[in-house]
Amino acid sequence: MLDQHGRHVFAELIDSLNNQQLKLITYEITKDLSNFITLIFDIHGSNSIKKVIRALRRSHLISFVTNNLCAAFYLIMTNRTGSYVVSECLNHLRAEDNNLLYEAAIACCLDLAMDHEGSIALIRVINTIQGLQRYRLLDILSRNAVFLSQDPEGNYVIQKVISLNNPLFTQKVCQLLIGHYVTISLQKGGSHIVEKCLDTEWKSWIIESFLSSTNTLLHVAKDEFGNYVIQKALKVTRQSGSPLYHKLLSRLKPHLRILQSGYGRNVFNLITGGQPVKKV
Template structure:
């Protein structure tokens, strides 16, 4: 404990020896970080100010010490203790330093410890106007960050912690880049997390754009996963729109792994007749799907749902398939053959 001016003087001398790289190195080991954390937990204004000045200085690499701390597995704990200790003006200086260079900021978000440090900043600033400095940078590099697994969770932290108003620009960025996100592996997963938080008019805008482009997305490996998630939202108006926009494409997407799942989902809706009618548009289409690796599951589903509902489309499908039972008896078509013959 620093209980006297003499002890305070010793602490200041100790901190005076830790400059630039020496300070970073000291905080990069467990014993050193505990020492600095202990000093910060005293909440002594003079000591806190001294440490704040240390982290705002440059290392020998020309990088602010604070940035190097944020990237270090031990140093990030010092950073976390520091920002909890600062007054508004000191915190403002730190946030400016973190956000003033977009490239350096983005680099922080894309690696584990830097990402965790930024998420801690977001939690701290959730009721502060300073958070706009962070969200503005996230918007400026939105696509880069959202298509990176580590980075995307920084933006997800904003969606969890911040108000709808503070997230407004981030949601606008998601709407603007939703199609690019949807066809990227990490981006599609990030976009689905947006579904869970976006509300109001912006939610409508996002779902409108995606549903209007389902024919394109359904034929993309990653995009098809997004379409499946859209259907699973169980929004009748949205599902109807998706089923409508896929008319003319069901036979095509049924021959693809992701697309076949979409076609099966659509067969579970009240608009299943649109799917079956697509297959019946050509005499060869049901057979081609029935003997396909993925399409056979769609045909099986179509037969089951139309039979269960008593639809005349069931008999029309049978009329197309029964003349070709000998072809379907082997290979992927055997599943359909067994279903029709009851074997």
């Protein structure tokens, strides 16, 4: 299973086994958790395990594999090669066979969200989880939107939650971030979240946060990441014909000279079409 050439022999073997032989093979590769983990962390071994999963997808024997995956779930999900073995189960097994895997994902979703490989694997879980388990997972993630939005990896998970366009969880995220929009607009990942929130029906909450202080608005507009947020705010309010567009303009126009240099120039160009401010 671990050998570059031997894994092809193993695949042929799996295709030729009867149920009793398949049971013996399954027991052999799952009886020791540490050996099992060694297999799924190896590129050839993981392909061999995926072959076994496909062979067992309608057999009760699959529980030997899924139980092992649950026993070391966080460790496996934070390993790129290992996480794809879990994805093989989520994509090809019956819902009842994946139940424990989803429960494991829900239990450690916040830890996964803050790990690079774990966050990528968690987004794949979000793509497949359904029903009450989906609700529970998204509820936990959205309730923790404030700190996840400011995490280098967690922000991608919150972006995913918003992109699902589920009004219940999108509203929860947008509401919890009130009071934090300015802070996260100045962060690389957080600014993408704010831009996504500006595409929702709760965009006014974000814009009102910026309008609370002219100095705050200018600070965000001149920031490396924040300037994209202000551009987005101007675009969405103009397209929707919102009176907030004119409020934003009235706050920004008296300070166009300040915006002419640095990152603020992007906002300046959007407002003026790139034309320099005339001296009074």
